[in-house]
Amino acid sequence: MSKIESEERLVHVPLGERAYDILIGPGLIGRAGGEISTRIKCRKAAIITDDNVGAIYLDPLMDSLQTDGIEAVSLSLPPGEKTKSFDYLTKVCDVLLEARIERNDAVIALGGGVIGDLTGFAAGIVRRGVRFVQIPTSLLSQVDSSVGGKTGINTRHGKNLVGVFNQPDLVLADTDVLNTLSEREFRAGYAEVVKYGLIDKPDFFAWLERNWRDVFAGGPARIEAIATSCQAKADVVVADERENGRRALLNLGHTFGHALEAATEYDSSRLVHGEGVSIGIALAHRFSNRLNLLGVEDVARVEAHLKAVGLPTSMDEIPGELPSTEFLMEAIGQDKKVKGGKLTFILTRGIGQSFVADDVPASEVFAFLEEMRGV
Amino acid sequence: MSKIESEERLVHVPLGERAYDILIGPGLIGRAGGEISTRIKCRKAAIITDDNVGAIYLDPLMDSLQTDGIEAVSLSLPPGEKTKSFDYLTKVCDVLLEARIERNDAVIALGGGVIGDLTGFAAGIVRRGVRFVQIPTSLLSQVDSSVGGKTGINTRHGKNLVGVFNQPDLVLADTDVLNTLSEREFRAGYAEVVKYGLIDKPDFFAWLERNWRDVFAGGPARIEAIATSCQAKADVVVADERENGRRALLNLGHTFGHALEAATEYDSSRLVHGEGVSIGIALAHRFSNRLNLLGVEDVARVEAHLKAVGLPTSMDEIPGELPSTEFLMEAIGQDKKVKGGKLTFILTRGIGQSFVADDVPASEVFAFLEEMRGV
Incomplete structure (x- = not known):
């Protein structure tokens, strides 16, 4: 007791x-x-x-x-x-x-x-x-x-x-x-835990790289990871409860992730939310690299950790056909994170150095998605 | 211009x-x-x-x-x-x-x-x-x-x-x-204007008694009455935006009124909201008198003004059969203004002296309604 x-x-x-x-x-x-x-x-x-x-x-x-x-x-x-x-x-x-x-x-x-x-x-x-x-x-x-x-x-x-x-x-x-929980479901939730490290807590990300096996096994490391995640989210929310600015950082990986969920018609046998977020996080880092914001070694480090725990990091891991890139762009456009017709994305300059980019050209996103799909 | x-x-x-x-x-x-x-x-x-x-x-x-x-x-x-x-x-x-x-x-x-x-x-x-x-x-x-x-x-x-x-x-x-607007619709809205006077603005009620014809005719008196009503409501709302206390005063006449609207199945050919409020205001004053809070002359004054503009003041003015008093009590009980099972009513000690009563016994309300219906 x-x-x-x-x-x-x-x-x-x-x-x-x-x-x-x-x-x-x-x-x-x-x-x-x-x-x-x-x-x-x-x-x-x-x-x-x-x-x-x-x-x-x-x-x-x-x-x-x-x-x-x-x-x-x-x-x-x-x-x-x-x-x-x-x-x-x-x-x-x-x-x-x-x-x-x-x-x-x-x-x-x-x-x-x-x-x-x-x-x-x-x-x-x-x-x-x-x-x-x-x-x-x-x-x-x-x-x-x-x-x-x-x-x-x-x-x-x-x-x-x-x-x-x-x-x-x-x-x-x-x-x-x-x-x-099933292993798959636990892993999916873990994608959000990783996200908090990647937003602005590089030390937490490093801790997860070292301790993820204990987090998956249960016990004090798991409680620690959950408490740190809740605290991280609470800090962001308290600073911006109604999502006018900083809170958008919590959407790291989510703009791409939501589009992929829409693309799979929310069919959990193909993709669950956390898996979409995992792919979305990987894509956000790759996209940041494409925009010359982030070195390729940081992309590799993020992908390596997601893969280590068994999470997907690319669209071709989703079973079944994906709809056209136009469909994905449409889904991204309808996402709540649209402002004045411009696309808002969470990009990053390094592990734990994410930021809100307000005016990402749709054409860049389209070209990136085409490339990622090998079209 | x-x-x-x-x-x-x-x-x-x-x-x-x-x-x-x-x-x-x-x-x-x-x-x-x-x-x-x-x-x-x-x-x-x-x-x-x-x-x-x-x-x-x-x-x-x-x-x-x-x-x-x-x-x-x-x-x-x-x-x-x-x-x-x-x-x-x-x-x-x-x-x-x-x-x-x-x-x-x-x-x-x-x-x-x-x-x-x-x-x-x-x-x-x-x-x-x-x-x-x-x-x-x-x-x-x-x-x-x-x-x-x-x-x-x-x-x-x-x-x-x-x-x-x-x-x-x-x-x-x-x-x-x-x-x-039709005369009937304008009159129904006027019941809410009267309400603001009766909550806590006796001078405004007296002004309405003198000037209601000009308010109904249009022009500056109408704009004045609307602005005063909006200001009165704004004062109450600013003091208690989420309705934890004082804001409940705005429900003067509404607990009975809503029950009557439910009783007529929201059929506007029988009763519109403002008419329900008018009857509800009259009943709230009569009920306050029954509880020895208010003199009969104030009840008469309120009813006289409502009648002067053509508003109903008693249940028997509603066309068609009303359901049982039990039904009305049920409707009152489901009203949002219930707290901890007790009935909350807006009662009054005089013209413009309304207050929130938290623990009105249901039995008193029942007996009063039976009496009003001549059962």
């Missing part, structure tokens, strides 16, 4: 009235009722989960809430990106209203990024905002969507194009849960 | 980063392009309107935008409360994304409260927020929804139960438009 507590880490996200804590460590789902009730004086909660995660963790979570006097209802949705739709948003809102969740009651997202994004959006719009607790159950959601308050759904025009900024009131990142 | 400008009023809503101006006066739609382009550096705009309003004002607005170099698309929706639905929200978001409205482009709501609430919600969630301009075309929307940033849609559980707080970037209240 004392061991468990000593391993636990707390990252505070200081956003004024919207400040909140992220607890990171083992066994948190079993203690969720206590952690929630001491911080949020709610009498009711609604848990939104997916069928995979819910099958394992819904009962223990319900038990814990009940033990601490919180009456809870639950809704389990199909797993997968297609659940982030207007239809399911409508469904979740309906269930929350049916359960008479009030402004001070809690909506709990128990799941990965899909459940977190959808549930956070619903919690932000039902009664124009009720309490929101995240229990992220994938590495990706623990290091990415648990910080920053971005919520949303997908439309036929692209991913996350509709949503709100809604900071959670509490995040419980139970690291035991990660032991049941 | 100088006459027009001398009549125009400006109400500034000082909400820090979200501060904005409300311009009130004649001819503003014809000058919208200039007013928008000097304040918001947008290249594109999307106008959302309804078929009634659009038939008259869409062309002049499009012309004005074009003259000032703003490229605009438009979408016209069926008029009426049923348009405030998830289905139309989805539709509006789709049109905004299809038109590639970016974060610094403007979404313009041209219409009454339904269009304003729906469009403001869509503008708040597309790309997690784009610029939002309101051109309210009813008295109700000029004095109510143009201030405060509440947006939303209805669900089968009740009105406005899903939405966001989204302050507009600019409001253009063109008072010429009000000349084309």
Whole structure:
């Protein structure tokens, strides 16, 4: 017991009235009722989960809430990106209203990024905002969507194009849960961990190069990597909550990544988000090299680390045919990171030296993509 | 021309980063392009309107935008409360994304409260927020929804139960438009004007008692009444933007009013929002009298003024059968103004002496409603 507590880490996200804590460590789902009730004086909660995660963790979570006097209802949705739709948003809102969740009651997202994004959006719009607790159950959601308050759904025009900024009131990142992830899913989340090093933490990237095996194995190194990632994201978000400037750095690898996800029709058998980000990170470094911003040795170092952990680094690793480069450009153009018709990209001058480039010519991007595809 | 400008009023809503101006006066739609382009550096705009309003004002607005170099698309929706639905929200978001409205482009709501609430919600969630301009075309929307940033849609559980707080970037209240409103619609909006006097401005209520004929006739008295109402609402909203306390005062007459709207299934041939508010205001005063908070002479004075302008003050003026008192209580219970299971009502100790009562027993409300219905 004392061991468990000593391993636990707390990252505070200081956003004024919207400040909140992220607890990171083992066994948190079993203690969720206590952690929630001491911080949020709610009498009711609604848990939104997916069928995979819910099958394992819904009962223990319900038990814990009940033990601490919180009456809870639950809704389990199909797993997968297609659940982030207007239809399911409508469904979740309906269930929350049916359960008479009030402004001070809690909506709990128990799941990965899909459940977190959808549930956070619903919690932000039902009664124009009720309490929101995240229990992220994938590495990706623990290091990415648990910080920053971005919520949303997908439309036929692209991913996350509709949503709100809604900071959670509490995040419980139970690291035991990660032991049941598939290797592929864990790896995909790891791409976001690497990203934080490459944005502005060269020492963390070097630490990951040395310690990634321990991070994959679990234990203190994993908790350390998650806490460092959450802290890194929190630092960026606190400086720029509404994404007017610096926050765009978090999109390193994501402009290309999102286009590739669109190109594979969000089919997770071909590409999951983190794999798209991994390829996107590699492409962002190669593109920066092409623009004479970055030496080829840094490109090689980044690719070597991604490959070492088993992540893809080029488009030809994606199974099946990709659509035309025109399609990819279209997907990039519709990306939220468009401003005044110019393309915004995150480029880099070295390991951990990323920056926001506001006016990358579309023609350069097109030529680069053609080259990368060997067209 | 100088006459027009001398009549125009400006109400500034000082909400820090979200501060904005409300311009009130004649001819503003014809000058919208200039007013928008000097304040918001947008290249594109999307106008959302309804078929009634659009038939008259869409062309002049499009012309004005074009003259000032703003490229605009438009979408016209069926008029009426049923348009405030998830289905139309989805539709509006789709049109905004299809038109590639970016974060610094403007979404313009041209219409009454339904269009304003729906469009403001869509503008708040597309790309997690784009610029939002309101051109309210009813008295109700000029004095109510143009201030405060509440947006939303209805669900089968009740009105406005899903939405966001989204302050507009600019409001253009063109008072010429009000000349084309039906008498019934103008009167309904006037109920909200009266409300501001009854919340905390007894002098304004007395001014209305003396000048209501001029307000209904148009001209300077009308502009004065609208500006005073906007200023009154702005004062309350600035003190409590997210409705944690004082802002609830704006719900004077609305808890009963919303229940009556639900009871008539939002059928505007039986009851429109402002009429529900008028009856709700009368009931709030009678209920306060029943609780020995308010003298019967003040109840009579409020009812006399509402009746003088032709507004309803009792439930038996609503055409058709009303459902059971149990139904009304259910509708009141689902209202957003519920906290911890207790009923919150806005009560009053006199003309312009309203206050928030947090723990009104449901049994008192039930007995009062039964009595009012003559059951």
